[in-house]
Amino acid sequence: MPFIEDNSFQPNRFFRNKHINTLYRFFFSHVKIDFKRERMQTKDNDFIDLDVSSVKSDNVVIAIHGLEGSSSSNYIHTITQVLNQNNYDVVAYNMRGCSGEPNLLLSSYHSGKTLDLLEVINYINQKYNYKQVHIVGYSLSGNITLKFMGEFNDTMPTNIKSAVTISTPCDLKGSSMAISASENSIYMKGFLKTLKIKALEKIARFPDANLDASKISSAKNFQEFDSAFTAPTHGFIDADDYWKQSSCKQFLHRIQKPTLLISSKDDPFLSDSCLPVEESKNHSHFTFLQTNYGGHIGFVNGLYMKKQRWLEKQILTFIKNNS
Numbered sequence: 013m014p015f016i017e018d019n020s021f022q023p024n025r026f027f028r029n030k031h032i033n034t035l036y037r038f039f040f041s042h043v044k045i046d047f048k049r050e051r052m053q054t055k056d057n058d059f060i061d062l063d064v065s066s067v068k069s070d071n072v073v074i075a076i077h078g079l080e081g082s083s084s085s086n087y088i089h090t091i092t093q094v095l096n097q098n099n100y101d102v103v104a105y106n107m108r109g110c111s112g113e114p115n116l117l118l119s120s121y122h123s124g125k126t127l128d129l130l131e132v133i134n135y136i137n138q139k140y141n142y143k144q145v146h147i148v149g150y151s152l153s154g155n156i157t158l159k160f161m162g163e164f165n166d167t168m169p170t171n172i173k174s175a176v177t178i179s180t181p182c183d184l185k186g187s188s189m190a191i192s193a194s195e196n197s198i199y200m201k202g203f204l205k206t207l208k209i210k211a212l213e214k215i216a217r218f219p220d221a222n223l224d225a226s227k228i229s230s231a232k233n234f235q236e237f238d239s240a241f242t243a244p245t246h247g248f249i250d251a252d253d254y255w256k257q258s259s260c261k262q263f264l265h266r267i268q269k270p271t272l273l274i275s276s277k278d279d280p281f282l283s284d285s286c287l288p289v290e291e292s293k294n295h296s297h298f299t300f301l302q303t304n305y306g307g308h309i310g311f312v313n314g315l316y317m318k319k320q321r322w323l324e325k326q327i328l329t330f331i332k333n334n335s
Contacts, residue, residue, distance in 0.1 A: 030278040033310030061111035063104040071144040078151030124258025126160040147175040154180030162263030174334035184255035186283030188234040270334040276306030
C-alpha cells in the first residue's frame with residue numbers, strides 16, 4: 013500500500029480556501045441520525061456512552077469524533093448515513109466526558125488513549141455477534157486509531173478488518189504548533205474554551221487533585237493547557253512527554269491490517285511532520301492518501317449535497333474493499 017497523491021478531489025474556487033472548507037462542514041453539512049444510546053461501564057468504574065445506528069447488519073463500523081467533538085458532530089452523522097445506506101451498522105463512540113455528561117473520574121480522554129478503544133471493541137464483541145469490525149477515526153481519534161492499529165497489531169480481536177483515519181495529527185507536537193499559529197487563533201480559542209470549562213469543573217469536583225486552576229484558566233495554547241491539565245491527569249510529565257508518548261507516527265511501521273489515512277496538504281491543523289509520506293512508502297498495510305485541498309475534516313467540493321460526499325465515498329470504498 014503506497015503513498016498516493018490524489019487529484020480526484022477538485023473543489024470549486026470558493027472551497028479551495030482551507031478555512032472555508034474546514035468551517036463549512038462544521039456549520040452547514042447537516043444530516044440527522046436517530047441514535048440509540050448505550051452506556052458502557054469501564055473497568056476503572058467509569059462509563060463511556062456509545063450511540064448505535066443499526067440496520068441489522070453482520071458488520072459494524074466504530075466511528076470516533078475528534079477533539080471536543082461527539083456523536084453529534086456533523087461528520088459522524090454524515091458517515092453514519094452513508095454506511096447505514098450501504099448495510100453497515102455504526103457505533104459512534106463518545107470519548108469520556110464528550111457525550112453531554114461529565115465522566116466520573118478526574119481523567120477523561122486524550123490523544124493516545126488506545127486502551128479505551130480496545131475496551132469499546134471488546135464490549136461490542138461481547139454484546140453483539142458482528143463478523144467484521146471496521147474503525148473510522150477523525151483528527152484526534154485518528155491518532156488514537158493509528159496508534160491502536162500499530163500498538164495492538166498482534167493482539168487485537170481478529171474480526172477487526174480495517175481502519176480509516178481522516179486529518180490525523182500524527183505528530184502531536186507539530187500539530188500543536190500549527191494550531192498555535194496566529195492565523196489559526198479562531199480554532200485555538202474555540203478548543204480552549206470548552207477544554208477549560210471541563211478542566212475547571214474537574215478541579216471543583218476533585219479539590220485534592222493538586223491542579224493549578226490559574227494556569228489552566230490562563231492557558232493560551234495547547235502547550236500550556238496540556239502541561240497544566242492533560243499531562244498531570246493522565247500520568248505524563250508535561251505536554252512534551254504526553255505528545256512524545258502518544259503520537260501515532262512512531263507506531264505506523266507496526267500496522268499489519270489494511271489502514272488508510274486521508275489528509276490534505278492545506279490542513280490548518282497539521283504541520284509537515286504530521287504527514288507520514290516516508291512511513292507510507294512501500295508499507296504493506298498502510299496507505300496515505302494526500303489531497304491538495306480539503307482543510308481539516310472538510311473535503312467539500314461545492315454547495316450541493318452531492319458535492320459533499322467525496323470523503324465519505326473514499327471511506328466507504330476502502331471499507332468495502334477490505335470486507
